[in-house]
Amino acid sequence: MAKTVLEKIWDDHVLAVRGEDEYLLYVDRHLTHEVTSPIAFEGLRTAGRRVRRPDLTFALMDHNVPTSDRALPVRDEHSREQMRALAKNAREFSITLFDYFSPWQGIVHVVGPELGLTVPGITLVCGDSHTSTHGALGALAFGIGTSEGEHVFATQTIWMRRPRQMEVRLEGDFKSHTTAKDAILYVIRDLGTGGMIGHAAEFRGEAVKRMSVEERMTICNMAIEGGARTAIVEPDEKVYSYLDGAPYAPTGDDWEDAKKYWETLKTDNGAKFDKSYRLDVSKLEPQITWGTNPAMCIGVSETVPEPRMFEDPAKRKMIERALEYMGLKPGQKIEGTPIDAVFIGSCTNARLSDLVMVARLVKGRKVAPGVRAMIVPGSMLVKRRAERMGLHRIFLEAGFEWRNSGCSMCIAMNEDRLGPGERGVLTSNRNFENRAGPGSRVHLASPLTAAASALEGKIADPRKYSLASIDELELEWVSPWIERNILKPMGGG
Amino acid sequence: MPEPVRRIVGKAAPLEMDDVDTDQIIPAQFLKVLSRKGLGKYLFYRWRFDEDGKPKEGFVLDRKEFRDAVILVAGRNFGIGSSRENAVWALMDFGIRCVIASSFGDIFYGNSVKNGLLCIRLDEETVKRLRSEAAKGGLTLDIDVEAETIKLPSGETINFKLEPNVKRRLLEGLDEIEATLREYGDKIRAYEAKMARFKMPRQTTVPLE
Numbered sequence: 282m283a284k285t286v287l288e289k290i291w292d293d294h295v296l297a298v299r300g301e302d303e304y305l306l307y308v309d310r311h312l313t314h315e316v317t318s319p320i321a322f323e324g325l326r327t328a329g330r331r332v333r334r335p336d337l338t339f340a341l342m343d344h345n346v347p348t349s350d351r352a353l354p355v356r357d358e359h360s361r362e363q364m365r366a367l368a369k370n371a372r373e374f375s376i377t378l379f380d381y382f383s384p385w386q387g388i389v390h391v392v393g394p395e396l397g398l399t400v401p402g403i404t405l406v407c408g409d410s411h412t413s414t415h416g417a418l419g420a421l422a423f424g425i426g427t428s429e430g431e432h433v434f435a436t437q438t439i440w441m442r443r444p445r446q447m448e449v450r451l452e453g454d455f456k457s458h459t460t461a462k463d464a465i466l467y468v469i470r471d472l473g474t475g476g477m478i479g480h481a482a483e484f485r486g487e488a489v490k491r492m493s494v495e496e497r498m499t500i501c502n503m504a505i506e507g508g509a510r511t512a513i514v515e516p517d518e519k520v521y522s523y524l525d526g527a528p529y530a531p532t533g534d535d536w537e538d539a540k541k542y543w544e545t546l547k548t549d550n551g552a553k554f555d556k557s558y559r560l561d562v563s564k565l566e567p568q569i570t571w572g573t574n575p576a577m578c579i580g581v582s583e584t585v586p587e588p589r590m591f592e593d594p595a596k597r598k599m600i601e602r603a604l605e606y607m608g609l610k611p612g613q614k615i616e617g618t619p620i621d622a623v624f625i626g627s628c629t630n631a632r633l634s635d636l637v638m639v640a641r642l643v644k645g646r647k648v649a650p651g652v653r654a655m656i657v658p659g660s661m662l663v664k665r666r667a668e669r670m671g672l673h674r675i676f677l678e679a680g681f682e683w684r685n686s687g688c689s690m691c692i693a694m695n696e697d698r699l700g701p702g703e704r705g706v707l708t709s710n711r712n713f714e715n716r717a718g719p720g721s722r723v724h725l726a727s728p729l730t731a732a733a734s735a736l737e738g739k740i741a742d743p744r745k746y747s748l749a750s751i752d753e754l755e756l757e758w759v760s761p762w763i764e765r766n767i768l769k770p771m772g773g774g
Numbered sequence: 775m776p777e778p779v780r781r782i783v784g785k786a787a788p789l790e791m792d793d794v795d796t797d798q799i800i801p802a803q804f805l806k807v808l809s810r811k812g813l814g815k816y817l818f819y820r821w822r823f824d825e826d827g828k829p830k831e832g833f834v835l836d837r838k839e840f841r842d843a844v845i846l847v848a849g850r851n852f853g854i855g856s857s858r859e860n861a862v863w864a865l866m867d868f869g870i871r872c873v874i875a876s877s878f879g880d881i882f883y884g885n886s887v888k889n890g891l892l893c894i895r896l897d898e899e900t901v902k903r904l905r906s907e908a909a910k911g912g913l914t915l916d917i918d919v920e921a922e923t924i925k926l927p928s929g930e931t932i933n934f935k936l937e938p939n940v941k942r943r944l945l946e947g948l949d950e951i952e953a954t955l956r957e958y959g960d961k962i963r964a965y966e967a968k969m970a971r972f973k974m975p976r977q978t979t980v981p982l983e
């Protein structure tokens with residue numbers, strides 16, 4: 282029978298079925314961080330249980346950590362306590378920990394793939410909703426809650442309902458200055474925040490094939506905002522290339538065995554989806570959110586909605602409320618709206634390729650006076666790679682802050698936040714009320730749109746700015762890995 | 775380990791809003807905790823308190839007639855967004871035992887079941903009707919999990935549907951870890967014995983910078 286890639290991985294991991302629709306899946310990889318884990322560890326302790334497979338479990342610190350100088354003490358007492366608790370738990374339960382000071386520390390969804398902890402064909406879980414990101418490498422990845430995390434710690438399995446499957450086809454060529462982020466923002470805008478509820482999204486089509494692995498991570502990351510249970514892309518040569526040389530990826534004979542298995546992970550012709558959606562990305566312009574959920578989104582040249590144009594009173598009220606919260610006038614142009622801050626970061630858009638994109642736009646240009654523009658690399662490895670290349674000099678010359686890695690303004694659990702009423706263009710994935718701090722006004726956009734907005738001090742259309750070529754960046758050092766995965770991913774991108 | 779949930783009788787409060795995300799249910803700053811107790815005071819924090827932590831007037835659950843509500847009648851897509859189980863703990867600590875909505879965020883729904891918070895899906899029309907009934911104040915519902923019914927004071931009965939395993943878990947309140955290990959321990963061991971070497975993460979190199 283023709284199967285999708287998700288079905289193949291799913292079937293390989295089912296240990297038992299209970300009732301009509303509950304499957305016990307083996308978990309090959311469990312990633313955990315300081316915020317959602319302490320209560321799960323506490324549960325283990327109370328019940329006198331161990332972590333069944335510490336060798337398949339990895340912990341790191343990302344949500345809480347300051348992105349300032351690591352030599353300084355962590356000022357926030359609660360953050361410090363959670364970080365301490367994770368360190369203690371990792372030691373007690375023999376789990377590998379990438380802590381605050383580790384050179385491999387970073388956001389869990391950036392670190393997993395870059396260290397090769399994420400590989401195709403595995404089941405992976407993490408106590409974080411954006412775990413779908415790992416699907417970009419062909420893993421079956423689920424965000425889970427704390428109780429589920431405790432169950433995985435103790436049993437290395439998870440009870441799951443089988444998600445329905447939705448095919449999300451992206452076809453066509455991106456126009457210049459339009460990115461994977463714009464595509465996924467448009468998909469959510471089109472389908473709504475509940476458009477993919479109960480479904481796993483498989484991203485397919487020419488445009489997805491042409492994307493680099495990191496671009497695929499951006500779309501898989503945000504599928505969650507459309508309600509998807511997870512997202513996946515069938516793995517290909519680009520994924521193997523991305524993993525080749527990663528510290529935890531298989532090597533030698535294991536690598537050959539792995540590749541043989543990975544090559545079977547394709548969606549068969551004739552495999553069935555419960556739902557289909559298709560988007561021609563060539564018609565897209567850069568997208569930006571205007572409201573308080575990711576579906577409240579428009580093209581950067583468009584105007585924000587006017588509540589009176591909507592018949593449904595509930596909808597009208599929701600738009601009114603969002604406009605008021607965001608401090609926008611019905612029907613106004615979004616471009617040109619003054620901003621206070623720009624944040625280039627998060628598990629959506631803070632990988633090396635995102636930083637290269639920003640460098641190409643800001644090289645030789647300056648951030649507008651009065652705008653706080655910060656770049657928070659997705660991991661310390663991303664940061665060091667960027668520094669080897671000399672990208673940080675371009676950012677610092679332009680007037681950006683160049684910080685250490687963490688979730689930062691995406692969730693504002695550390696000091697990086699917008700003040701009440703402050704407006705920022707962020708490359709992250711959520712613009713909910715108060716997300717970047719109480720009263721914060723968040724516009725989600727691509728790294729290019731964010732960078733252009735930083736230059737103007739207003740929401741800006743990135744298409745006004747020429748992009749420097751890679752040569753013009755005058756990079757200081759480019760490793761073979763960077764060359765083949767970031768600068769020239771096979772088959773364009 | 776959650777207590778069994780068999781019957782919930784109590785007052786319903788209306789929350790007239792779609793797409794209530796878990797960031798609204800409990801803001802990220804209150805995730806920095808090491809215990810699941812005491813989170814009720816942070817429930818819907820930004821809607822209930824101003825920037826200095828002073829109570830704002832008028833949020834539905836703070837109004838006199840709804841302070842003892844145990845049932846929340848919401849809208850569409852309740853509990854979307856982050857995976858934070860704190861959202862469920864905060865609702866429960868506040869005293870909420872049941873949320874009625876036309877749809878729920880997936881992870882939120884799963885977390886609720888694990889903690890014994892009953893989530894009932896009803897069609898949009900019925901949810902709307904219950905909400906406007908509740909808005910009048912003093913709507914007491916009698917929910918029977920076994921029978922999958924909601925009884926209204928008028929005598930009307932609304933049926934709902936739970937997946938069989940969800941229902942069983944609520945009724946039994948069982949320790950899932952214990953049950954999994956007891957019933958499926960052999961299967962887990964058998965899978966592990968066959969697990970391919972290439973699936974095991976072992977560090978062999980350092981990253982190429």
Ligand code: SF4
Binds near residue numbers: 628691709
């Ligand atoms: S960067 Fe933001 S979305 Fe990503 S894991 Fe951190 S808090 Fe969550």
